[in-house]
Amino acid sequence: MYPVSTYGSVTIINLPPSPPDPISSAESAVDLSLPPNPYRGLFAFRPEYADYFFGREPFTNQLVTAVENRRLVAVLGASGSGKSSVVLAGLLPALSKRPVRQAQGRPGEQWLAAIFRPGTDPFQSLAASLVPLYAEAENEIALLEATRSLADSLRQQPAALSDVLRLIQGKHPDHRLLLIADPFEELYTLCHNTATRQAFLDLLIAAHSPFSILNSPFSIVLTLRADFLAQASLYPPLAEVLNQPEATQFLSRMTREQLTEAIVEPAKLRGVPIEEKLVERLLDDMGETEGSLSLLEFTLSELWRHQQHRTLTHAAYEAIGQMKGALSRYAEMTYATLSPLEQQQARRVFMQLVHPGQGAEATCRPATRQALGQQWPVVTKLANARLVMIGSQTVEREDGQAQEQATVDIVHEALIHNWDRLRTWLAADREFLAWQSRLRDDLAHWEATERDDGALLRGLPLAVAQEQLAERPDDLSAAEQAYIRAGLAYQQRREQQRRRLLAGAAIAALVMAVLAALSYWQFQAARTQTHAAIAAEETAVAAAEQANAEAKNAREAEKTAAAEADRARNAEATAQANAQAALVAQQEAEQQARISRGQALAAKAQAEDDITYQSNLMLAREAVLLTWQTDTAVDPVADAVLREVVAQADMGLVMTLPRRHHGGRVTAVAFSPDGRQIVSSSADQTVRVWAAETGEEVHQLRGHRGTVNAVAYSLDGHHIVSGGNDGTVRLWDAATGEEVRQLSGHSDGVNAVAFSPDGQTIISGSTDRTVRLWDAATGEEVRQMSGHEERVNAVAFSPDGHYSVSSSDDGTVRLWDVKTGREVRHMSGHGTTVWSVAYSPDGQTIVSGGNDGTVRL
Template sequence: MGRREGPLDPAAGPVQRFAFELRKLRQDTGRLTYSVMAQRTDYSVATLSRAAAGDQLPSLAVALAYVRACGADPEEWEERWHAAAREAAAELEDGDDTDAPYRGLARFEPGDQGLFFGRDQLVAQLTEHVRTRRMVAVVGASGSGKSSLLRAGLIPSLQRQGSSGCRLAAIRILTPGPHPLSTHGDVLTARREPGDTVIVVDQFEELFTLCRDPAERAAFLDLLVTAVEPDSRLRVVIALRADFLGRCAEHRPLAAALRDANLLLGPMGPAELRDATVKPAAARGLIVERALSARIVEDVAEEPGGLPLMSHALLETWRRRKGRTLTLVAYEAAGGVHGALTRTAEELYGRLSPEQAEAARRILLRLITPGEGAQDTSRPANRAELQAQDAPDQPGDTASVLEQLARARLITLDGDTVHLAHEALITAWPRLQSWIDGARDRLRAHRQITESASTWDALDRDPGALYRGTRLATAEEHFAADHADLTPLEYAFLDASIATRERERQAAARTARRFRALLAAMTVLLLLASTAAVVAFQQRTLARAGRDRAVAEQAVAEAGQLNATDPSLAARIYTAAHRLRPDREAAVGLLNTQNLALSSVLSGHSQAVYAVAFSPDGRTLATGAGDDTIRLWSLADPARPVPLGRPLTGHRDWVYWLQFSPDGRTLASASRDHTARLWDVADPRHPKALGSPLTGHRDYVFSVSFSRDGRTLATAGHDHTVRLWDVSDPEHARPLGHPLIGAKDSVASAAFSPDGRTVAAPGHDHMIRLWNVTDPTHPKLWRTPLRNPDVVYAVAFRHDSRLMASVGNDFKVRLWDVADPAHAKPLGEPLTGHSDTLLAVAFSPDGRTLATGGADHTIRLWDVSDPRHPAALGQPLIGHAGFVNWLAFSPDGRSLASASDDHTVRLWHLPRTVLADHLGNVTSIAFSPDSRSMAGASDGTVRLWDVSTPTRARQLSELPTQNTATRVAFQPGGRLLASLGSDDGTVRLWDVSDPRRPRPVATARTDGTRQGEALAFTPDGHILITGGPQHSLQLWNVTDPAHPARLDSPLTGHISFVHWAGVSPDGYTLASTSEDDKVRLWDIRDPARPRALPDIRTGDTGGTYWGAFSPDGRLLATAGAGHDVRVWNVSTPAHASAVGRSLTGHTGAVTWAGFSPDGRTLAAAGDDRTVLLWDMADPARPASWGKGLTAGHTAAIETAAYRPDGRLLATAGTDGTIQLTPLGLDQAIRRICASTAGLLTPAQWSDDIPELDYAPPCRD
C-alpha cells in the first residue's frame, strides 16, 4: 500500500534537512516507488520510507542503501550523513541538564521531592498504610512510577513524620539483585534505637528474574516476612511489577502477609498529569503552554506505563524550550510521548560507527533478561563483563558507547554497575525490541551460559560444572558459528565443554572399534559356515536396511532444520521418515506436531496475495492478489481445498481486499484500480459480476466492509476518505451521503463493528477514527481520533463490538475498549513479539483468540479471553516466505487462512488440544482413574474437563474454591476430588461422580499458615496426605469423606517448603520432597503410627521439586533445581540406592517427572519448556529419546500428568495453558496428512530425500 509523505521543513534541523534531501533525490530519479527500491536493497519498504520521514536520522547503512537504490554517489552522501549527525549531536549536547525540571527515564530520588508532583493523594494513602501495617506492596505496571513514589514520595513523608515526633529508627532502601540474602541479609534487622525500621525493597521482581537459587530466594523471603510477627520492629514496603504478583503466591507466608496489603498504582488522572507537567517547571521558574499540558493529558491519560515516556518527552521539550516557555511546537519536534524516546535512541544509534553500533547492541542485550511468561526485564551488569566483549582492534568501543548511552540518559552508570535507565526503553524503542524478539531463544541460552560460566570459574573450572547433553547442544546451536557476543570467560566455558565432549566421544569410539573388531571376527566364522547364496541375500538385505536407516536419519535431520522455517513441511518429512524406518527421533518429531498449527498450501496466483475471506457457511474461500484476479476455492473437504472454476477478472490492478456479505450471496472486492466491485457468488461454481464498478475514490481503494444487515458497504482509500454505499440492491449500488473526511493521509482500511453502529478507519496519519453510522446518511465522529505512535494499517472488532484490535508500523498490537465508542480507550500495554510492520489482524468467531501477521513473515495467536491480561498463545505460525498481508478465521474457528507475498494462501488447521480457559499459572493437573476427566488448578479456581476425546476436550464445570488452589488429586475410586488452597492450607473434598455437577463434601484445615503443596491419596483411597504446618505432612482418614479425621501428629523432618508427596503403589511407603535436598520416606503400613525411614539425599541444592513412583513401586524418580533427574531403587525403602547415572538434558529446573502407566517410559518437564523422555527397559541404562517434546508452551512447564490409559500426556505451565499431547503415532500421522495438503511435492522430495524415488507419505 502506498503512503503519502507529509511535508518537511528543511530549516527545522539537520535531521529534517537530510530527510528533505533524500526525498528530493528520489524525485529527481523519476519518483521511484519504495517497493522498487526495496527490491534493489536488503531493506523493507517500511525501513526505507522511515529513512526519509524526518523524525530521526537513519543509520548510515540504511541511508547509503537508499542512495544506491536511487543511483547516487555513496561517498558524497556519506559525507552529508556525517555532517547531519555532527549537527544533531551538537544540538543534543547544547545546554546543561542540571537545572532540568524533569528526570527523563531516571527515577525520582529522595532529593528530588521538590520536583515530584501529581501523587499527593497516593503518598498520603501509602504513608498511612505503612503506619498501620507491617508489610505493604505497591503494585503497578512497568512505568507506572512505583520507584519514584517510594523514593521521592514515601521516604520524605516518613522523614517528616519522624521529625515531628513520630518514632522512626531508620529507613533502608534496597533492590534484591542476584544474591539477595548474602547481599542484604544483615540489613533486614531492626535498629537498636527506639522506633521501627522501615525496609523499602524496590524492584522486588528481581527476586524472580535475577535470583536463580530458589533456596536463597525462599530464605530471603522467610527473613523478610518476619516483619509481620507481633514483636517485630520492622516495617517492609515492596514495589512490584504487576505481572509478577502471581509469583508472590509461590511463597505461602508472603502471600498471606500481602493478602490485604496491596496498593494498586494505576494511571495518573488528568489533574495529576497536569500537576506533574506544570509544577516542576514552575519550581524552576518556567512556564508550560496550556496547549502543551492539554496534549500531555491527551497522550498519557489511561496509559498505565506512560510516565517515564512522558518524563523523557518533557525533558527533550525542555531542551528545545524557547526562553522560559515550554511549547507544544517543541514537544512535537521532540517526538511527543510516543516518539521522543525512540527519536533519542535512534539519533544516538545513527551517530555511532558500525563497530560502535554493534557494541551498543551487545551492551543493551546484556542489560535485558527475556521474559518467561512475563514482560522482558532489565538486568544490571558489571562494567568488566561488558568491556570483556571489546574487539582486540577496537579496545575502547565499549567505554565510549557506555558514555554516549549514559549521556543520552538511556543507561545509568553506578560505580562499576550498568543499568538500563528504565524498562520502558525495552518496549518503546522498536529497534531494541526487534533485537530481543529476533534472538529471544539465543538470549535465554546466553543468560544461562553467563551464569554457568561464572559458576564454573568460581569452582576453579571443575569439569563437572561443564555443559553436557542437550544443554551443550543448545549452546552450540546458538553460539558455535557466531560467538562474538560471548565474553572470553563464556567462550572458554563453551570451548571446554565441547572439548570434554569430544574426549568422551573418542573414548566411546575406541570402545566401539574394539567391539566392531570382535564382531568382525565372529562374522568371518559365520561366513565360513554359510553358503554363498545366503551371504548374498544377507548382504542385499543389510545394504537395503542400511540405506533406509541412513536416509531416514537424514530425513529426520532435514525435518529438524525445517522446523525453524516451515513446521508443516517438516511434519510431512517426519511422516516419510517414520514410514521408512520407525525410530524414537522420528516419533518425537511426529508427536511434537500434535499441538502445532499445521497448514495446507493453496497455489494458483502468480503474484502476491493480499486478500482472503471465508463465506459465512465456511464452505468457500475467496482470495485476491496482485495478478488482478479473484479465485474461489471449495472447502467442502477442508483437508483438500480445490479451486472453483476460472479466476474472476474485471479489476485492472491489484485486488487488495475481499469480504462476503452476511448472507454469503455477494462478494465485495477493493482494488488498486480506484474501484470496488460486487460479485454474485450465490452459486460459487458460477460467479458473475453485479452491476457497474463502484467509482468515486480518486486513488487506490484499500478495503471493503459490509454492515451487519448487509445493506451498507464501507470503502477506504488512498484519497484520504471513507465512503458509504447502499448495496441493498447489489445490481444498483449507490453512494450514501458525502465521503467521510478528516484524515490527513491515506485511510488504510475501514471496518464495520458487528453491531453496525461504528465504522473504524485507521490511517497513515497515525489516527483511528471511529464514525457513528447509526444513520449512514449522516455519519459523524463518535469522538476525537484515537492517537497512535505510527501508521495504523488494520483494525478488527470482536463479535460483541466491545473490543477492537489495531496493528501497524510500530510492530505492536493494541487493544481498545470500544464498548462505548464515544469514550473509547486503550486497554493495557501493547502486545509485543513481532519484529516488523504488522499488516493483518483478526478475531476468532468466539472472540477468545486474536491473530496478527505482517512483514516478519510470521503469524502470532493471542489469548484475549481476558483483554486486560492478554497472553501469547503457542509458538508463532511460520511457513510463509513473504509478508503476511491478511488473515481470516473460518466461521467455526477451527481454521485460519493467511495471504502472503509469496504468492500463496495457507490454510492453518489450529490444534484443538490446547486448553486456555485458565487465567493464571496452571500449577496442578490430575486425571480421573477412568481417563475421562481431568482437573486443573489455577487462578483461584479448579476446572474439570472432559478429555475422553482430546481433540474435542471441553470444560465440564468450575469449582468455587474460595482460595488460590494449587494442587488437585483424584481419589483412586474416582468419586472424590481433593483440592489444596495455597493461602490458608484449606483442603476441600468434592463429590465428582457427575463431573458436570460437582458437590462439596467436606473441608479440612491444617494448623498454621506455612503449608506445603503436598496432596496425595493412598492407593486404597482411605488416607489423604496434605501439607502441614512448619514444613510437615499431615495424614487424614477419609474413609468417611464427609468427616475427614486427622491422624496423629504431623510428620516432620523437612527444613523447608514441601513440594510433593506420593505413596508407593502397594500403599506401604510415603515419600516427600522439599526445597532442601532430601527425600523423606515413611513406612505407613499402619497410617496411625507412621515410621520414619532413612532419607535419600538427592544433591539438588536448590530444592527437589517432584517425585514419582514407578507402577511396580520398585523405582522412585526425583527432579529439581539441579536440571537433572535421578532414579532410586526403593524396592527395599529402608535401603534406597541410586540407579545408574543422573538423567541430563534439561537446561533449566525440572519441575515434574513421571512414569508412563506401563512403566516403560520416564518423562520429565521443566522451565526450559520441554518434556524429555527415556526408555526404562533397563533402569540402570535409560535410553534417551533424543530431542524432547516441546508440547507447544511459550513459558515454563509447571506440571504434567499421564492419562491412566497411557494414551495422552498433559502438560501445564506458567503461560496459563494446558496442552494435551496424544501419544498415538497413527493419530499424529492422520492429523498431519489431513492438515498439510500441497506440501512435500515431487520437487521438494528431490531436494530433501534425493536418494529415494518419490513416495508421498500421504494421499492428498
C-alpha cells in the same frame, strides 16, 4: 563501598549514584544558560528532587501510614507508573518530617533507610545494605568479608536476620530501619533458583515474628511490577502477608488533575510558562496506556531542552516528535550518531541488558563491564545520551583485594517497550536470549559448586552451546564462553578415557584368545593320550584272548603236568590284570579330555565378546556338561565361567514366586536401587513388592481402579511410583507399602512413569497424548508438555535431569526442556509406534525401539 546519604532526618544506605542532570548531557544542542531541568526524563525522582515531585501526595500519605502500621508493605504498579519515585521522592522525604514511634512511648528522631536490589543473589544484596549499619570495618576488604559472612549466615540460619536487627537497634536506639527492595521483581527475573527464592522470602517474613508491630525494629517496602503479583502469590506465605490490610498499596494511574499538577508545578518553580492548551494536548496524547507516565516525563524533559524564549511551546512539541514518537525518535537519533561497528556493539549491549519475559513483559538486567568487555566504549556513549546508566559495585579480586567494578543498566523499562528498533531486536533474538538465560543459570550453578565437573554441560545441551559459541561468540560473555569450553574439554577427556578403556578391553580379548588357543592345544594332547590308551587296551584284550585259548588247551590236555597247568593259570591272571589297568587308563584319559574340552569351551565363552550373550551362555553350559559327565565334581573353571556369563547376560532373571502371584498379566517390573526387592504391576489392579533373594511377597499396594501399566523406584529407593488405566499416578512408601499421595490430571490411562535423578520430579506419559511433570514432594502438577498426536508409550529423564524424552504411537520421539516444558527436538524415523526410549549413561545419546523392528540412536 556502600554510599551513605542524609536527607533531613533520614539516613539512606546504598542510594544509587545520582545521574547527571538531563540538561547537562554532552549531546545537548540547546542553550546551556537555561534553568536546571526540573523534569527527570526516564530517571526516577530521588529525595533531592522531592520539591519537584507533584501529583502523588494522597498516595504518599497513605503509604506513610501503611509503613508505620505494617511490617511489610508492597507498592504495586505497572511498569513506568513511578513506583521508585513515589518511594524515594515521596515516602522518604515524608518520613523525614515525622517522628518515629518507639516501644518506650517516646518519639524517635530519625529513620535509617537501606536500599537493595535482589539481583542474582538476594542474600548477598541484603547483607551489603545491612553491614554498614552495624559493622565497624577498617577498610573495604573488611567490609567485603563482613558482607560475605552475613550473607552465608542468612542463607543457613533464618534467625540471623533478627539477630542483626537487634544489633542495629542497639547501635542506633533512636532510629527505625526501613528496608527498601527496589525493584523486587528481580527476585523472579534474575534469581532462578526456586529454593533460594523461597528461603529469602521466608527470611523476610520470619524476621518480624519476635517483634510486635509497635516495637518492630524495621519495616520492609517492596516495589513490584503488577504483572509479577500472580507469580509472587504462588508462594502461600507471601500471599498471606500481601492479603493483609494495608500490606499491598496499588499505585493507580494518576487523575487528570494530578497529572496537570505534575506538569505545571515544576515549570512554575523554575519560572518557565507553558503555552496555552499545551498541557491539555499532552494529556490527550498521553491516553490511557499503562506506563505512559514515564513517556510523559521524558517528553517534558525534551520539551525543556527545546524550549523557545524560556517557554514550553507547541512548536517544540512538534519538533521532538510529540508524545508517541519522542522517545523512539531520541533513541534513533542517538543510534544514528554511532559508526556501523558501534551500532553492532550497541545492539549486543542492549541484548545483554534485557531479561526476556516468560509470562511477563521483558525487564532490565544489569551487566558488568567485565561481561561486556570491548563493547564498553559504546556503553559510555550510550550513557552520555542518557539511554543507559553506569554504576559501580565493590567486588573481591582473586588476590583478596577490593576492586570497584563498573556496572550498566537500561535507564528505564519504557525504553524497552517504546523504542521500535530495540523491540525488533528482542523479537528476532528472543529464542537466543531465552537459551542464554538458561546458560547463565547453569553457569551460576557451576560457580556456586566451585566449578565442579558435575555441573558442566554435556550431551545435547553441550552440543547446542557449542553451536551457539561457533555462530555467536560476540554475544557471549567471557565467562559464558569459558563455561562452554570447560564442558567441551571435559567431554574430550571423557572420550580419551573411553578410548583407553576400549584399548585395554581389546588387549584383554587378545589375551583371552591366546589362553583359548593354549587350552585347545592341551585338548589335542589329551586326545592323543586317549588314542594311546585305546591301543594299549586292544593289545591287552588280544593277550587275554590268547591266554584263554591256552587255558582251554591246558584243560583239554589233562595229562599235562601240574607244573605246566599252574604256569598257564598264572599267565591268565597276569593278562586280566593288564586289561583292567588299560581300562582304568582309558577312563582317566577320557575324563582328562572332557575337562580339557570343557576348559577350552569356557575360555571361548569368555573370549567371544563379538557374539550374543546367548551364544556365550551355550558355550559355558556345554563346558559344564562336559566336565560333569564323570564321577568327580564339576570343574571349577567351567563352573566359574558359567556363573560369570549368566551374571553378565542381559537376558533377565526368571523367578517363580512360590506362594503368591498376580491375578492377571504382569505389565511392568523394576528392581529397587539396592537390588534387594522387585516391584511389579499387573492387570489385577495391584502393585506388588517381592524379596529378590527369596521370592516372598513383601507388600501388596492397592488403590488403582484398573490395570496398572507402569512402575518405577526413586533413586534413593524410598518411594515407588505407578501409573494406571484409571488416569492416576500414585506415589507409595517403599518401606511400608502405604500410598503417600495421588497425582491426578491426566484424562486417560497412564502408560509410563519415571523419577528424575534427584528424585524431586515425577514424569508420566498418557493415552491423553500429554507428558506431565509432577512435584514429588507436594503432588502438584509442575507443567504439561503437549505435542504428541497419539498416546505416549514411554518416558525417561536425562542423567542430569535437565531434559526428558518421550515416545508415542505417532511414530515420533520428542525431547523436552524440563525447566520450561518447551519441545527441543522432534525426532521422526520409525514411521510407526515407538514403544520404548532410554538415555545413555553420559546423556549424549537416546535410543528408541519401535514397531518397525528397528532400534535407532
